Amino acid sequence: MTTTAAEQAAEGQRPEGIGGAARAYIDKLRGGDFGSLPAVLGLAALVILFGSLKGDRFLSSFNFANLLGQGAMIIVIAMGLIFVLLLGEIDLAAGVTAGMCAAVLGVTMTEHGWPMPLALGACILTGIVVGLAQGVLVANFGIPSFVVTLATFLAFQGVLLLIIGEGGTIGIRDDTILAIQNDNLPVWSGWILAAVIAGGYAGLTLMRRRSRITAGLATEAFTVWLAKTGFLVAVVAVVTFFLNEERSRRPEITSIKGIPWVLPLILVLFVGLTFLLTRTSFGRHVYAVGGNAEAARRAGISVARIKVICFVACSTLAAVAGILFASRDNSISPSTGGSTTLLLAVGAAVIGGTSLFGGKGRIIDAIIGGLVVAVIQNGLPLVTEQAGIQYAVTGGVLLIAASVDALSRRKSVTG
Amino acid sequence: MSEPDASAVAAGTDTPLLELRGITKSFGAVEVLRGVDLKVRSGRVTALVGDNGAGKSTLIKGVAGIHNFDAGEYFFEGAPVEVHDPKTANALGIEVVYQDLALCNNLDVVHNMFLGREVTRGVTLNEDEMETRARKTLDGLAVRTLHSVRQPVASLSGGQRQTVAIARSVLWNSKLVILDEPTAALGVAQTEQVLRLVRQLADNGLGVILISHNLGDVMQVADDIAVLYLGQMAAQVDTKDVQRNQVVELITAGRSGDIGLSPAMAEVVL
Ligand SMILES: Nc1ncnc2c1ncn2[C@@H]1O[C@H](COP(=O)(O)OP(=O)(O)OP(=O)(O)O)[C@@H](O)[C@H]1O
Ligand SMILES: [Mg+2]
Numbered sequence: 201m202t203t204t205a206a207e208q209a210a211e212g213q214r215p216e217g218i219g220g221a222a223r224a225y226i227d228k229l230r231g232g233d234f235g236s237l238p239a240v241l242g243l244a245a246l247v248i249l250f251g252s253l254k255g256d257r258f259l260s261s262f263n264f265a266n267l268l269g270q271g272a273m274i275i276v277i278a279m280g281l282i283f284v285l286l287l288g289e290i291d292l293a294a295g296v297t298a299g300m301c302a303a304v305l306g307v308t309m310t311e312h313g314w315p316m317p318l319a320l321g322a323c324i325l326t327g328i329v330v331g332l333a334q335g336v337l338v339a340n341f342g343i344p345s346f347v348v349t350l351a352t353f354l355a356f357q358g359v360l361l362l363i364i365g366e367g368g369t370i371g372i373r374d375d376t377i378l379a380i381q382n383d384n385l386p387v388w389s390g391w392i393l394a395a396v397i398a399g400g401y402a403g404l405t406l407m408r409r410r411s412r413i414t415a416g417l418a419t420e421a422f423t424v425w426l427a428k429t430g431f432l433v434a435v436v437a438v439v440t441f442f443l444n445e446e447r448s449r450r451p452e453i454t455s456i457k458g459i460p461w462v463l464p465l466i467l468v469l470f471v472g473l474t475f476l477l478t479r480t481s482f483g484r485h486v487y488a489v490g491g492n493a494e495a496a497r498r499a500g501i502s503v504a505r506i507k508v509i510c511f512v513a514c515s516t517l518a519a520v521a522g523i524l525f526a527s528r529d530n531s532i533s534p535s536t537g538g539s540t541t542l543l544l545a546v547g548a549a550v551i552g553g554t555s556l557f558g559g560k561g562r563i564i565d566a567i568i569g570g571l572v573v574a575v576i577q578n579g580l581p582l583v584t585e586q587a588g589i590q591y592a593v594t595g596g597v598l599l600i601a602a603s604v605d606a607l608s609r610r611k612s613v614t615g
Numbered sequence: 616m617s618e619p620d621a622s623a624v625a626a627g628t629d630t631p632l633l634e635l636r637g638i639t640k641s642f643g644a645v646e647v648l649r650g651v652d653l654k655v656r657s658g659r660v661t662a663l664v665g666d667n668g669a670g671k672s673t674l675i676k677g678v679a680g681i682h683n684f685d686a687g688e689y690f691f692e693g694a695p696v697e698v699h700d701p702k703t704a705n706a707l708g709i710e711v712v713y714q715d716l717a718l719c720n721n722l723d724v725v726h727n728m729f730l731g732r733e734v735t736r737g738v739t740l741n742e743d744e745m746e747t748r749a750r751k752t753l754d755g756l757a758v759r760t761l762h763s764v765r766q767p768v769a770s771l772s773g774g775q776r777q778t779v780a781i782a783r784s785v786l787w788n789s790k791l792v793i794l795d796e797p798t799a800a801l802g803v804a805q806t807e808q809v810l811r812l813v814r815q816l817a818d819n820g821l822g823v824i825l826i827s828h829n830l831g832d833v834m835q836v837a838d839d840i841a842v843l844y845l846g847q848m849a850a851q852v853d854t855k856d857v858q859r860n861q862v863v864e865l866i867t868a869g870r871s872g873d874i875g876l877s878p879a880m881a882e883v884v885l
Binding site: 492 | 681701702705713715717718719720721722726730731732733735738739740743744746747763765770
């Protein structure tokens with residue numbers, strides 16, 4: 201290996217093998233690009249902490265499924281926020297947009313008797329219109345997104361209140377909507393899903409590898425591919441196994457087991473949005489606008505168009521999160537999507553490794569960061585009853601994540 | 616691009632690649648360009664020099680379609696053309712390497728070179744094709760300083776960035792490459808490297824406009840020199856026909872001996 205590694209290093213290509221990949225990764229960290237590493241380490245630390253303090257309750261498969269359901273809305277809103285954060289913008293209204301869209305879903309179904317698909321369409325359409333309006337105000341009128349979405353943040357809370365009525369709630373009774381957050385895949389189909397994910401990943405990455413080799417381009421070593429694929433297979437298997445366990449407290453009355461429907465939904469969003477951001481011209485242009493808007497403009501990219509589309513993506517995903525709220529809470533209230541929702545979602549994205557300065561971020565950040573937030577939200581109440589401590593800890597974690605972001609940025613600018 | 620074809624050589628001898636006649640441009644009440652003429656031929660480096668504020672950047676922004684000229688004629692390969700936006704300029708084969716580079720730090724070399732003109736297969740980006748072409752172009756320019764075309768531009772030195780910006784400008788069937796002060800922020804070795812690259816472009820048969828404040832660079836690499844003096848073209852001369860001090864006079868006073876603006880013209884300004 202020694203001679204080839206030296207030759208390839210001389211050509212500036214990646215050296216062979218796991219050792220080479222590890223060295224390249226360490227170089228990347230040194231350069232200030234931490235990616236999701238702090239979040240993954242933090243997640244592991246939190247799981248170990250809560251596991252050792254309250255292992256019996258925290259580490260149960262019941263709690264694991266519960267945690268996914270809690271975190272799902274934050275994760276989906278964070279996925280949307282990543283589009284606007286990539287531009288260096290912000291959407292402070294994403295949380296209440298979710299609440300307002302959920303209210304549209306609830307009111308049209310419950311009070312106007314619309315069929316579920318139509319109500320779902322109205323909910324999503326509301327998200328699209330909101331994004332379009334906010335995007336145009338930011339991109340074409342040049343109003344800072346902070347101001348636009350601060351205004352809509354207030355306004356949408358008002359709209360939500362008007363839709364629902366003072367002090368009221370709207371019940372959700374549609375079985376399909378409720379199933380998303382309350383029903384599980386049959387155990388056998390959970391394993392099929394796991395096989396599809398693992399097989400799909402292995403197949404796609406292998407095909408990509410082969411096409412790069414055919415084109416004579418630098419390719420990661422087979423051992424590195426094997427290690428990555430092996431890791432993914434292990435994670436998928438463990439998660440599937442865990443969720444396929446019986447988690448009902450009284451299995452003789454009702455059996456609860458299987459992957460919650462919300463998990464495949466999040467996976468579909470993850471794969472689709474990651475594809476959009478990393479494999480299409482549109483995605484490339486989003487990163488370009490966030491990295492250097494003037495350079496993007498000179499390269500012939502319509503900066504305003506990209507911005508508007510990103511705001512639409514953000515609000516539309518907020519509408520999807522609204523559906524998840526409706527499903528989980530069985531009802532919509534004036535506080536749905538309000539309170540700390542938005543802060544937790546921004547926190548999730550930033551903790552996951554998305555930069556607040558634009559140009560850096562991935563959809564996976566929403567999932568990893570969202571899990572960190574969900575673990576804190578879920579684990580702390582087991583340890584302490586005091587809401588004050590819970591707020592303070594969550595705020596502290598967000599501040600740490602933002603500091604890592606700012607420091608890594610300074611490092612990559614100066615070094 | 617690698618070898619000048621017969622028509623390009625022919626064009627180099629008769630019709631200029633780019634010809635501007637009587638160009639004017641004002642920003643509000645300020646007349647920035649006043650009846651500027653310019654000829655650029657294929658296979659030659661035409662230096663565009665002049666003091667700060669003489670109008671060099673304004674002139675090339677007009678050529679590139681970023682600003683519109685108020686009046687004057689614009690010929691490309693002998694034919695009159697209307698260039699009102701950067702896309703039209705690109706379609707003609709005009710590429711600009713800007714003073715402030717216009718690269719995205721967060722994207723890698725390949726992504727920057729293809730920005731806005733990505734190669735796709737269906738809806739997906741064809742990364743392999745882009746990487747292969749980027750490598751080929753860099754090799755064609757004999758660039759050896761870039762270690763990996765997959766490293767982010769943020770990690771490159773000033774000279775390497777300039778190299779990426781120049782390589783981007785020749786990826787597309789370009790005929791005219793305009794460089795606005797490509798060596799302004801570079802050290803000695805990197806300047807040498809970029810000038811060699813500029814020469815290489817012209818030797819590959821392209822027309823090159825080089826804006827520079829460094830007369831040493833200009834005398835070394837340019838085939839002819841166009842001097843802008845307060846928005847007027849003082850003179851466009853062959854490098855071999857002039858001395859360095861004559862160019863300095865043209866830049867500072869608009870005339871030198873019997874070349875340059877007539878005394879009356881030069882004085883109107885003062
Ligand atoms: N967009 C603009 N609006 C108003 N005035 C402008 C604009 N762009 C340039 N000018 C003015 O036009 C004149 C010429 O500017 P230009 O940038 O073309 O000069 P330059 O020769 O490139 O100078 P330098 O060597 O400093 O780059 C300057 O007086 C400048 O202030
Ligand atoms: Mg200038």
